[in-house]
Amino acid sequence: MSPAPFVTHQMISYEIQKKLDYSCSSNYIILNSPVDLILSPSEVRHPDLVLIHRDRFDIISKRGIEGVPDLVVEILSPSSLKRDKIDKLKVYAEYQIPEYWIVDTENECLEQYTLQDNRYELINIFQEEKTITSTHIPCISFAMKDIMDKIPELRD
Template sequence: MKKKTLEEVMKESPVTYEIYANMVDDGNRYEISDGVLELMSPAPTFIHQAISYELQYILNSSCRNEFIIVSSPIDVILSDTEVRQPDLVMVHRNRVSIISNRGINGAPDLVAEITSEHSRRRDKVTKRSVYARYQVPEYWIVDPSNFTLEQYVLDGDRYELAEVYAGDDTIHSKTAPCVSFSMNEIVRSLPVPPEMLE
């Protein structure tokens, strides 16, 4: 299959995973939202990347025997016309069959997004709705502006806000019982103090 340029892909309706996977690499990152190709926010900030690394590290320390933990970029192919790239993904090892070389085919057990001013609405409204529709059991939104973690748990076909964690609150998860850390642990592990990055 001949690789298509962004201009050619934008003319397709709907955009499918196959079309997206065969795009010419233009150096940008995209997601597919209900068959529409969407350019992702500008490159993540330093604090975003540092939190992502520390979060993956701390989860691997306690959960790697039970879960496969991967950070972005990784395609989560929820359907042929819905492809997302969460900042962090957890898949239980008894569901390893949903992982392929192209990405994760179906709903992971837990996804996390580290929000920013550019992505806040997308993370809190659009992606929350999408992840619920495709039955992702648990969704975290980590906010670096105030170092909180919002924990959403699936209830039927929608998310309920289970908890908002901050400071030394110990974060727990029914989806991943191995989880046990606090936002302060993440902050203390950052290579550069957050106040230096303002």
């Protein structure tokens, strides 16, 4: 069994979810882990956060998300680094998820990938007060500083 994510990971996920909920919940369904993202009978992933436009609500079932969401967010943990930056990057591109974010907790930044010719291209890295936006999801607008300022220092 894999270890649970660090508490900091969960706090960051919650803060991003709150920001997305505040600006996007009227148009998007926002789900957080644990949730099954069922891309095919043999390809099931568990992203940290997922956005699905309400017009595409039909891809959500009691079992999980059965289809391609609009955005997938992964928050790096020491145990997930390779899986999130290599394995999931390839799989999410293969299944044509339009946008993929990787949140690097150590560097307090968000890497934004968009699909270009069936591959992800890193189009931006957001740090500090730079406003995170998306051409695919226009309601998104927050900064990593807004997130990280709410995360307390925790003892080891």
